[in-house]
Every structure is written in C-alpha cells, then in structure tokens.
Amino acid sequence: KYGVPIYDEKAGSGIVRTIVVRTGVKTGETQxxxxxxxxxxxxxxxMLAEIEAALPEVTSIMQNVNQAKSSLIFGDETFLLAGKESIEEKLMELEFDLSARAFFQLNPFQTERLYQEVEKALVLTGSETLVDAYCGVGTIGQAFAGKVKEVRGMDIIPESIEDAKRNAEKNGIxxxxxxxxxxEDVLPKWVKEGFRPDAVIVDPPRSGCDQGLIKSLLDVEAKQLVYVSCNPSTLARDLALLAKKYRxxxxxxxxxxxxxxxxxxxxLLQLKDK
Structure with a gap:
C-alpha cells in the first residue's frame, strides 16, 4: 500500500526484513x-497513524535495525516509534514488562505449568542462593525469589536486564x-568474588548451553541444577557432559x-557424592 520495499536477502536490498507482533495474553497489550x-x-x-486508528490494542510500536547478513532476526539498535517501549504480561501473580528484544515464553498458561515443574524439582528452605542463567526479563528467578535468600541472573541482552530490574521493582522483590x-563469563566472575550458588537454573536457547558454561557448572558444583530445555538434541548433548559430576x-x-x-x-540433576 505504501510502497515500502521488502528486504531481499540475496541482493541485500530493500528495507523491511520482518514484522514481529507480540501480545500480552493476560493483558491484551500488543507490540x-x-x-x-x-x-x-x-x-x-x-503508517503509524493508520495502525493507531485501526488497532487500538497496539500500545507499543518499535523499530529495530538489523543490517547484518545473517539469519538473526534482531539487530542491536532499537528505538520507539509510537506508544510505550514495552508491553505488560502477567505470570504467576507477577507483572512483567517486555521490551522488543527480550525473550518471553509464548504460552503463558503452560509457562506457569513449566515453572511449577521447576518448583517441584528444587528443594528450597529459604536459605539458598540461586542463579537464573539466561534470565531474560527475570521470570524464573522472580517466581522463586520468595523461597530463597538471594537470586542472581544474567543475560546478554541489555534490554532484558533493564526489564528484569524494572520487573523486580514493580513486583516488590x-x-x-x-x-x-x-x-559462561559472569558465573566464574561471581565465584571469584566469593559468591557460590546452592542451586542453578539454566534455560538456554535452542543451541543449548555454551560449553564454557558447562565447564563453569562443573567447577562450581552447585548441589541442585535444573535444566529447562526447548531442544531435546542439545539437551542430550549437554547432559552427557554434565554427567561427569551430576546424576x-x-x-x-x-x-x-x-x-x-x-x-x-x-x-533435575543432583551433584554426585564424592
């Protein structure tokens, strides 16, 4: 309608590569x-005027620039076009702001079931320190923050960490x-600084855990390790490596x-007796 050229991957020409639509299932907000x-x-x-007139449920319109010749969807630069910079979703009685690049499970109803299974796996008394690796916007760690002494999380996407901090404040955590x-870099640094977790939850992307993180997990020897996987193939690979010290x-x-x-x-993986 507006004559904006679609990106041609082979030629490297055109403008619009992808349009991502995300809706907060429990809030109705759409980005x-x-x-x-x-x-x-x-x-x-x-375009913005027409979208805002036709789709009032769209509360956030963003633009992300990706000039790389790769299969990655997002680039590093994101800026606001209209509305808010994030949308809100609710999960396990907590509220979470989601920015454009931040990861969040697509099915919040089954995500709650997923986290219930994580809770069943962990034995928590309230005195434990917990690491939430690949933490995203902080959902897993904040779901269990009331059951442990301290939660620490890390993620490579700065916007995700900004969301996680804001979500913790919003939820009073x-x-x-x-x-x-x-x-794989942050966990060894924390250990050198004197922090040694009692429990670790890893929820990596489809590529699985970085081999550097596997080594760090084996070195740290947390008593409880819960692996949440979305790819059975990389899960099998990583479990074979973790089996050196975990059952x-x-x-x-x-x-x-x-x-x-x-x-x-x-x-659920448990540290083997020495």
Missing part, C-alpha cells in the same frame, strides 16, 4: 516491531541482582504448543 535494513522507514507517519553478560534424577516434558512437535523439558 509491533518493524525490523529494517536501515534507520530509514518511508511513509512512517502515515528486593533479593535479586542482575548483570549483563554471557553466563539425572528425573525428566518432565511439558507440552508448550499442543498439536506441534515443540516440547519443553525440565531436568
């Missing part, structure tokens, strides 16, 4: 993200600490998207 090959977005004012960085107590699959092949798996 649109235009992912473009350049900061230039022709007919921007006209004070015993959490978040840091931007790779889990698999049980696995619980969770059907996140019925009638599809996608499954999340919660695995």
């Amino acid at each position: 649109l993200v235009f992912i473009t090959n350049s900061k230039k977005l022709p007919k921007k004012r006209e 004070e015993n959490v600490y978040y840091e931007v960085g790779k889990a 698999i107590r049980y696995m619980q699959p969770v059907d996140m998207f019925p009638q599809t092949a996608h499954v999340e798996t919660v695995v």
Whole structure:
C-alpha cells in the first residue's frame, strides 16, 4: 500500500526484513516491531497513524535495525516509534514488562505449568542462593525469589536486564541482582568474588548451553541444577557432559504448543557424592 520495499536477502536490498507482533495474553497489550535494513522507514507517519486508528490494542510500536547478513532476526539498535517501549504480561501473580528484544515464553498458561515443574524439582528452605542463567526479563528467578535468600541472573541482552530490574521493582522483590553478560563469563566472575550458588537454573536457547558454561557448572558444583530445555538434541548433548559430576534424577516434558512437535523439558540433576 505504501510502497515500502521488502528486504531481499540475496541482493541485500530493500528495507523491511520482518514484522514481529507480540501480545500480552493476560493483558491484551500488543507490540509491533518493524525490523529494517536501515534507520530509514518511508511513509512512517502515515503508517503509524493508520495502525493507531485501526488497532487500538497496539500500545507499543518499535523499530529495530538489523543490517547484518545473517539469519538473526534482531539487530542491536532499537528505538520507539509510537506508544510505550514495552508491553505488560502477567505470570504467576507477577507483572512483567517486555521490551522488543527480550525473550518471553509464548504460552503463558503452560509457562506457569513449566515453572511449577521447576518448583517441584528444587528443594528450597529459604536459605539458598540461586542463579537464573539466561534470565531474560527475570521470570524464573522472580517466581522463586520468595523461597530463597538471594537470586542472581544474567543475560546478554541489555534490554532484558533493564526489564528484569524494572520487573523486580514493580513486583516488590528486593533479593535479586542482575548483570549483563554471557553466563559462561559472569558465573566464574561471581565465584571469584566469593559468591557460590546452592542451586542453578539454566534455560538456554535452542543451541543449548555454551560449553564454557558447562565447564563453569562443573567447577562450581552447585548441589541442585535444573535444566529447562526447548531442544531435546542439545539437551542430550549437554547432559552427557554434565554427567561427569551430576546424576539425572528425573525428566518432565511439558507440552508448550499442543498439536506441534515443540516440547519443553525440565531436568533435575543432583551433584554426585564424592
């Protein structure tokens, strides 16, 4: 309608690469993200005016610039076009702000079931220190913050950590600490600083845990380790490596998207006796 050229991956030309739509299932708020090959977005004012008039549920319109020749959807630069910079979703009686690049499970109803399985796996008395690796906007760690002494989380996306800090404040949670960085770098740094977790939850992307993090987990020797996986192949790979020091107590699959092949798996690993 507006003649804005679609990005041609082979030629490296065009502007609009992807449009991401995310809706807070429990709030109804919707965010649109235009992912473009350049900061230039022709007919921007006209498009925004039409979207706002036709779709009042859209409360956040963002633009992300990705000029890389790769399969990655998002680039590093994101800015606001209209509305708010984030939308809100609710999970386990907590509220979470979600910015454009921040990861959040797509099915909040089954996500609550998933976290219930994580809770079953952990034995918590209130005195433990817990690491939430690949923490995203802080959902897992904040869900268990009231059951432990301290939660620490890390993520490579700065906006996710900003969301996590803001969400903790919004939810009145004070015993959490978040840091931007790779889990395989941040965890060893914390250990050198004198912090040694009693329990670790890892919830990596489909590529699984970085091998550097596997080494760190084996060095740290947390008594309880819960692995939340979205990819059975990389889960099997990582469990074989963790088996050097950990015993698999049980696995619980969770059907996140019925009638599809996608499954999340919660695995409880217990440190072997020396």
